[in-house]
Amino acid sequence: MRDGVEQTFAEHPRPKLTYPFEHGPKTGEAIDVAPGLKWLRMPLGGALAFINVWAIDDGAGWAIVDTGMGGSATRDAWRAAFQGPLAGKPVSRVFVTHMHPDHIGMSGYLTRKFDAQLWITRLEFMTCRSLAADTGREAPQDAINFFRAAGWDEDALETYRARFGGFGRALHALPDSFQRLTDGDEILIGDHYWRVVVGSGHSPEHACLWCPDLNLMITGDQVLPKISSNVSVFPTEPNGDPLTDWLTSLARIKTRVPDEVLVLPAHNDPFFGLHARIDHLIGGHERGLARLKALIAEPKRVVDVFHVLFRRKIDQNLLGLATGESLAHLNCLMARGEAVRTRDANGIDWYRAAA
Secondary structure: OOOOOOEOOOOOOOOOOEOOOOOOOOOOOOEEEEOOEEEEEEEEEOOOEEEEEEEEEOOOOEEEEOOOOOOHHHHHHHHHHHHOOOOOOOEEEEEOOOOOHHHHOOHHHHHHHHOOEEEEEHHHHHHHHHHHOOOOOOOOHHHHHHHHHOOOOHHHHHHHHHHOOOHHHHOOOOOOOOEEEOOOOEEEEOOEEEEEEEEOOOOOOEEEEEEOOOOEEEEEOOOOOOOOOOOOOOOOOOOOOHHHHHHHHHHHHHHHOOOOOEEEEOOOOOEEOHHHHHHHHHHHHHHHHHHHHHHOOOOEOHHHOHHHHEOOOOOOOOHHHHHHHHHHHHHHHHHOOOEEEEEOOOOOEEEEEOO
8 A cells, every 4th residue: 555566767767856864763763854843764664664754843742744554663663762852742743644554553552642633634534444444354346356357367366355454454543533634724833834735646635744934845655756656546446547636636736835845755765856756756657658558559458567567577465556556547548538448258357548
């Protein structure tokens, strides 16, 4: 759920972004990014290794933005932070950019420990609760049909059945209530107002936080400097068009937020170059759509198109992500009237470029 399979942007090198910090904080440490704002990292394991989280001086306490994955390693990292750079003040509020486990996973731990409230958009909170409720369920037939239609074989479907319901296992028990964030809200945190800038596509109602006074923007996964966020179609909304949502969101952020802000992303390091990075992300996906349209001059299944969208070989561990992202591109082409889909007698979907 966290981030996308590395896509084939190699023919167009990344823009030269500027990274003002030589290194990031170690576990239990913090780096002062601006007056009253600290940068911390929580461990993830795997290729990403960590997630960036942020502590904003909120007067009598700390306002925390994003919380890390649920589990003992993250809990220990938070305990080290509260004994170290955050010592002396409690958590006043917990802001979560979106509902993926590496962002919301420890929100319940922090809100209960400090009797603080969760601040999040409504769709992110409700979607998270819905996905968490799948824990312990058998994989639904709708999902099996969805992945079979994409071209998965029986071994892949059996692996999906065995892994289904894992989302909730990456969460500490969620808070039972929340304070709603909406696009355009201006929220006083400590001495400064932060403006909520909502995007979608990577998740339903992703909240970025922009502080004009400090010239900072916490972007969560909406804008990352070195990887492209996962934008996927899922069995719950098989005909959704999240890629159009995401591209539209990125273009809108560029018109609303000035280029000179320091971008504080969830992964990799803070950087300057917001507009160049947005242009690169949009351009990369548009080029991917063009390659995909050329490929489906002859009918293809979802599993037949991976090589024009992704750099690496798609193994069993990446199959779900690659399928979701490929479907996002195919559904986008269909929404533009540039592709059509037909289902054969075996329940397999075939995609071809529109005449």
